[in-house]
Amino acid sequence: MAGVDVGGTRVKSVLADDDGSVLFSHTASTPERPGAGVVDVIVDAVTTLLDLARADGIDGRLAAVGAVVPGLVDEATGSAAWSANLGWRDLPLRDLLRSRFDVPVAVGHDVRAGLLAEFHLGAAKGVPDALFVPLGTGIASALLASGRVVAGTEWTGEIGHVTVQPGGPVCGCGRRGCLEAVASASALGRAWRELGRDGDAETLSLAVADGDPEAIRLWEDAIDALVRVIGPVCAAAGTRVVLIGGGLALSGAVLLEPLRDRLVSVLGHDRIIVTRAALGDRAGALGATLLAMEATA
Ligand SMILES: [Zn+2]
Structure with a gap:
């Protein structure tokens, strides 16, 4: 399971096992106004995590990818509707990522995903x-x-x-x-x-x-x-x-x-x-x- 959070300045990603335990994490810089290039940014983050896993002798088979982004997000359609800072509009992010990974993909909003994590693992548990x-x-x-x-x-x-x-x-x-x-x-x-x-x-x-x-x-x-x-x-x-x-x-x-x-x-x-x-x-x-x-x- 890979989770990627594309922020305004940094891309944070984690690779977790089926129980949700974090195996590896990685941070990279967000390119300036990536626009539709955010797809490559997410693919690069996941590839880096899988490389880290393989280097550690772990089978890097990917079960699913979750990607969260800021701005306006339509979770039902998986569309990144608008981000002024990162430069996209009506980007069908879930479909674009699915065509690259060939596994189930979820696209979410960074703050809502953060709350979900706080509910399951953090201060709102x-x-x-x-x-x-x-x-x-x-x-x-x-x-x-x-x-x-x-x-x-x-x-x-x-x-x-x-x-x-x-x-x-x-x-x-x-x-x-x-x-x-x-x-x-x-x-x-x-x-x-x-x-x-x-x-x-x-x-x-x-x-x-x-x-x-x-x-x-x-x-x-x-x-x-x-x-x-x-x-x-x-x-x-x-x-x-x-x-x-x-x-x-x-x-x-x-x-x-x-x-x-x-x-x-x-x-x-x-x-x-x-x-x-x-x-x-x-x-x-x-x-x-x-x-x-x-x-x-
Ligand atoms: Zn205002």
Whole structure:
């Protein structure tokens, strides 16, 4: 079973046995805007894993391949519908990969696959109602409801572009005041430097812990914005665990505790846990392997 996660900068891949235990893993750089060339990128990653296995004396017979990508993904058709950064549109990725591997292929969304991995192997293990929110360069989300990852349409999970500050900072999508223009790790780092301070979101989080008033104001604005979007999702879905991932999750309690306090206050109950995702940057590739296992079932 091979699982490949094509990210904006790195391609992470794992080879697992039939039980899902990881045998080998590999990381490569993502070529700039690969477009349809992403098919070759995935084939190269799998070939490298099989070579590693053979070099170790393991029969490299491939049972299935799972590939996950960012952007808009239609899991039903296996189409990579759109990625602004990686340069594809309406790419029939599952069909293209099937013609190269001749084994079952599953194509998924990186964040949804990450949540699937957290549910089976990580911080949401055994919790059937969870929301995964990676806070990195951008902000995305994936929702687990009654033990199923929700994949309604290709727009599912795109909470990063919900307006939270009309007229606020310009977003990568061209609009103003989107959640990810206010509360992503990149946006916070940028806002911090615009105040004439050095560093990034991590530096900012240390200043918050030190009680710096300017830092605290930025931080609270970001938490307000997150709660305004995450709160109603949790209310609608009955979410029990919110998993925070991405670079900003590394700030730990300085983020997670106020976020949980504010969520409890808007939801009106305290049966919600806010915690760090456990699998880090391996979640996508592990989730891709789980999708590959499902494809053989
Ligand atoms: Zn936006």
